[in-house]
Amino acid sequence: MTPRLLPLVERAVKGPVFGCRMCGRCVLHSTGLTCPMTCPKTLRNGPCGGVREDGGCEVVPGMRCVWLAAYERSRRLPRGRREEFAEVRPPVDERLRGTSSWHNLITGRDRETPAGWGA
Ligand code: SF4
Numbered sequence: 001m002t003p004r005l006l007p008l009v010e011r012a013v014k015g016p017v018f019g020c021r022m023c024g025r026c027v028l029h030s031t032g033l034t035c036p037m038t039c040p041k042t043l044r045n046g047p048c049g050g051v052r053e054d055g056g057c058e059v060v061p062g063m064r065c066v067w068l069a070a071y072e073r074s075r076r077l078p079r080g081r082r083e084e085f086a087e088v089r090p091p092v093d094e095r096l097r098g099t100s101s102w103h104n105l106i107t108g109r110d111r112e113t114p115a116g117w118g119a
Contacts, residue, residue: 003100007099007100007103009100010101019035019037020035021038022097022100023097024096024098024101024104026102026110027089031073032069032074032085034069036067036070038066039067046065047068047071055068071085091117096109
């Protein structure tokens, strides 16, 4: 499959299943298969300080906090995977937006960071 086709296939597969927004660097493995880009703040680490007492989102009324769902789902993962939830995920690299995370994983592009991110 050519790199040009991969984003189309990835969007078609992961969009309906995970609500994938094609950020280009997939972290589903560490979020209990919950896409963090569906958080209205697109936080890569959460929940934020605004989650309501009932677990609701402060931005979208009636929406359950994506990060609470991520935490709960991550508890069901096997040992070794479960612990990855606590790892600090880097912010979204906007240069990868719209590209295939599968391709970026294979090529290592998702491990390249903009200057200054290593600090
Ligand atoms: S983390 Fe990125 S690549 Fe993974 S499902 Fe969410 S938007 Fe798609």
